[in-house]
Amino acid sequence: HxxxxxxxxxxxxxxxxxxxxxxxxxxxxxxxxxxxxxxxxxxxxxxxxxxxxxxxxxxLGLTLKEEVHLDAAPFIKLARKYELSSAGKDHPASYYIDRLIEKRDEFRRARDWPNADNIRNSLAEMGTMLEDTPQGTKWRQER
Known part of the structure; x- marks a missing residue:
């Protein structure tokens, strides 16, 4: 609903x-x-x-940016590559981006830099830029 x-x-x-x-x-x-x-x-x-x-x-005079509607398909494909259990379910692209960031964080904690970097680079190729902060990883869509 x-x-x-x-x-x-x-x-x-x-x-x-x-x-x-x-x-x-x-x-x-x-x-x-x-x-x-x-x-x-x-x-x-x-x-x-x-x-x-x-x-x-x-x-109230607040103007909000239009939300960018992302096709979830490429993010689902990347999620499947990392065997994320939610891959293929009906979620928006932002859901998959968040799950991929969680997976990347797991790789980073395990010092598995190649896989962590691969997720970052794959997301960047799709226009999703990651920024690691003390509060956690933030993301923004560049295109």
Missing amino acids: PLDAEPYRQRFVEAMDDDFNTAQAVATLFDLAREINRAREEGTPLTEARKTFRELAEV
Whole structure:
């Protein structure tokens, strides 16, 4: 079932009707963002929820970048190469990127640099750039 963002829309409208209670409106946006992130991990359809989030954010003057829609197929192929059990299930590309980063982290802990580097390089060839930080590996899509 898709994520239902309507309760968040209602809370947002109520906050704005309450003498422009922007603090409550922003808190509602954060709650919706958290729910979208949680649902994404579960593979829940999010098209309408993201549309609602973007629409409500614009009411507050926030302009959000359009999300890049990635074809999951090349990431699934790479996940299969590393025998990740989720490969081939119906998940967005971001799900596979996160699983590949976890696998790369396993290789790094085991000091298996060739496999760790291969995952990084393969992702880079698909436009997914990795950045290792003290908080963990972050990724961004360059194309």
